[in-house]
Amino acid sequence: VFWALPAAHRDALFPKLELLAEKLPLRGAAAVALLVLVVEVAIYSLLVWFVGKFVLDAIETGRQMQVGTGFWPLWPVVIFILLAFVLMIVEMLRLIWRDARRLVTGQADD
Numbered sequence: 001v002f003w004a005l006p007a008a009h010r011d012a013l014f015p016k017l018e019l020l021a022e023k024l025p026l027r028g029a030a031a032v033a034l035l036v037l038v039v040e041v042a043i044y045s046l047l048v049w050f051v052g053k054f055v056l057d058a059i060e061t062g063r064q065m066q067v068g069t070g071f072w073p074l075w076p077v078v079i080f081i082l083l084a085f086v087l088m089i090v091e092m093l094r095l096i097w098r099d100a101r102r103l104v105t106g107q108a109d110d
Contacts (some may be wrong), residue, residue, distance in 0.1 A: 010091050030102035037099065041092045048085045055082050 026030065057063070064071040068082050 005093050027103055027106050028033055030099045034096060034099040035105060037096045040091060041096070044089050044092065048082065050090065051078065051082045051085060055079050 003051045055075060058073075058075045058078055063074040065077070082083065
């Protein structure tokens with residue numbers, strides 16, 4: 001699920017809060033999209049911070065999870081969650097760059 005988040009966001013399958021922006025002129029739509037993306041980056045940055053702290057703690061303490069009757073280390077699983085959230089931030093930064101260029105130039109470049 002976590003690996004699908006960046007791909008779904010890139011392919012516009014991720015729910016977005018930009019429905020109003022479709023009715024605005026290009027610069028207005030870019031401004032709304034930029035604002036929404038900045039808020040999303042802030043939220044995902046907090047997630048990365050807290051998941052990163054959890055991953056470091058899991059590695060340092062040797063945290064384990066039970067799989068069947070055995071116990072496996074937890075850090076290989078949670079590190080992928082951290083990487084997926086980082087990929088989300090990278091994708092959002094790309095979209096911020098795109099919308100900032102739209103806002104400045106007033107032209108769609110897709």
